[in-house]
Amino acid sequence: MPAPAEFLKFIDDNASKFVARLGAAVAIPSVSGDGSHRPDVFKMSAWLDGQLKDLGVTTKLVDLGEHKMDGQTLPLPPAILGRIGDDPKKKTVLIYGHYDVQPASKSDGWDTEPFTLVVDEKTGRLIGRGSTDDKGPIMGWLNVLEAHKALGRELPVNLRFCFEGMEESGSEGLDDLIKSESAKGKDGWFDGVDCVCISDNYWLNTTTPCLTYGLRGLVYFKLTVSGPARDLHSGGFGRMVHEPMTDLIQVMSKLVAPDGTILVPGVDDLVSVADAEEREIYEKLDYSVQDVEDAVGAPITISNDKATVIMGRMRMPSLSLHGIEGAFYGPGAKTVIPASVSGKFSIRLVPPQTPELIEPLVFAYVEQEFAKLNSKTKLKIENLHGGKPWVADHKHWNYEAASRATEAVYGRLPDLTREGGSIPVTLTFAESLGVNVLLLPMGRGDDGAHSTNEKLDRANFIEGSKLLGTYLYEVGAVKA
Ligand SMILES: C[C@H](N)C(=O)N[C@@H](Cc1c[nH]cn1)C(=O)O
Numbered sequence: 001m002p003a004p005a006e007f008l009k010f011i012d013d014n015a016s017k018f019v020a021r022l023g024a025a026v027a028i029p030s031v032s033g034d035g036s037h038r039p040d041v042f043k044m045s046a047w048l049d050g051q052l053k054d055l056g057v058t059t060k061l062v063d064l065g066e067h068k069m070d071g072q073t074l075p076l077p078p079a080i081l082g083r084i085g086d087d088p089k090k091k092t093v094l095i096y097g098h099y100d101v102q103p104a105s106k107s108d109g110w111d112t113e114p115f116t117l118v119v120d121e122k123t124g125r126l127i128g129r130g131s132t133d134d135k136g137p138i139m140g141w142l143n144v145l146e147a148h149k150a151l152g153r154e155l156p157v158n159l160r161f162c163f164e165g166m167e168e169s170g171s172e173g174l175d176d177l178i179k180s181e182s183a184k185g186k187d188g189w190f191d192g193v194d195c196v197c198i199s200d201n202y203w204l205n206t207t208t209p210c211l212t213y214g215l216r217g218l219v220y221f222k223l224t225v226s227g228p229a230r231d232l233h234s235g236g237f238g239r240m241v242h243e244p245m246t247d248l249i250q251v252m253s254k255l256v257a258p259d260g261t262i263l264v265p266g267v268d269d270l271v272s273v274a275d276a277e278e279r280e281i282y283e284k285l286d287y288s289v290q291d292v293e294d295a296v297g298a299p300i301t302i303s304n305d306k307a308t309v310i311m312g313r314m315r316m317p318s319l320s321l322h323g324i325e326g327a328f329y330g331p332g333a334k335t336v337i338p339a340s341v342s343g344k345f346s347i348r349l350v351p352p353q354t355p356e357l358i359e360p361l362v363f364a365y366v367e368q369e370f371a372k373l374n375s376k377t378k379l380k381i382e383n384l385h386g387g388k389p390w391v392a393d394h395k396h397w398n399y400e401a402a403s404r405a406t407e408a409v410y411g412r413l414p415d416l417t418r419e420g421g422s423i424p425v426t427l428t429f430a431e432s433l434g435v436n437v438l439l440l441p442m443g444r445g446d447d448g449a450h451s452t453n454e455k456l457d458r459a460n461f462i463e464g465s466k467l468l469g470t471y472l473y474e475v476g477a478v479k480a
């Protein structure tokens, strides 16, 4: 069933107001991975809760307790559960999103203040942290609600919401909440849910909308090497003592090869090699090596073969080195021997890999490589967080509804993709609720999520809001 013309018109007519609301959301620096911003994550939850209530949604803020991060005990931001509509004749769609964001500061290389939404009138870009990941898509759902409220129109489906504030930091506490709500059956918040829709990823390129039926899992490690009791002068102690940074770099250099091969024995071996038939799926996607080069801003793909490059993101595991805490990194030429340094790296997982399978392989290998150094420094390895990979049935009516909605809004059928990123709770929704989960992205492949100058194109925000609403109409019309 096509979305009513007055709904689509309302979205167009109110575009400026919607951009302003996205600006208000971006202005709250709800960085979950930085303890000093925890009050902002709470502020964001209160703001979003207020918006939902104003739009007629009944909400419940669920306290998820506390957690430890970087040696600090911190309160976890609440999960926001919402519901609107209870018509037994209608389908019930559960919508998930996250209101926390990745860290950002101008000194990382942003051209503008990351927590001020900048509207670039020339390019149509809405630039700011969280614009595409994931505040833009959450605002998209609010836009749909607002249109229906203003037009006095009933929604075509019952809606349930689950918004969290810890997705960028391991979704702490949410798995348990989903499981306990599901176990309550008729009395649970998710009772009667027919399908789940998540808008929290991106198109492959800048032109072709897609539906996403897979996500990679993740396991994130922190490797700490410590030695002297304090930082040392390299002139005074260089070549006299074992240096933590030297040892850490040695071990980290043994994790991954420049061509992406994971050097931890057993990790790559868990994954099958794609046969010719499977390669063809990737050959056919509307995507090119040039698209990757445009998205990353340099000709640095691991291969010139399109299928190899795209499989690297969609169906292969990857290991990335993220950074070193405690190392000297400022301007100038400080001649220091850091006393303790922590290397951070993560592995993106694909089926059948799970964090539980991978962790012992990594621990054993890192300890073995460290032992080979014969150093008197000390090594500690921690698994900070993880999530399993997820793959869904894309022949389900949920995907068919989204496909029709995409055709109606964008005039073309979507590509079917698997996402290289991770959303840890996706598999929990699928398993606990026993329903189909769909990823319906709003932004483009060059949005720069997690990066500097993150943006969402205004066209994607507005057409994407129409897409989310149209999808609900298509689900509402499904007879199954
Ligand atoms: C795909 C989603 N928008 C996303 O960015 N997920 C994050 C989740 C995460 C896990 N640890 C830190 N962040 C990702 O894939 O990195």
Ligand SMILES: [Zn+2]
Residues within 6 Å of the ligand: 102, 133, 168, 449, 450
């Ligand atoms: Zn993210």
Ligand SMILES: [Zn+2]
Residues within 6 Å of the ligand: 098, 133, 134, 167, 200, 201
């Ligand atoms: Zn996200």
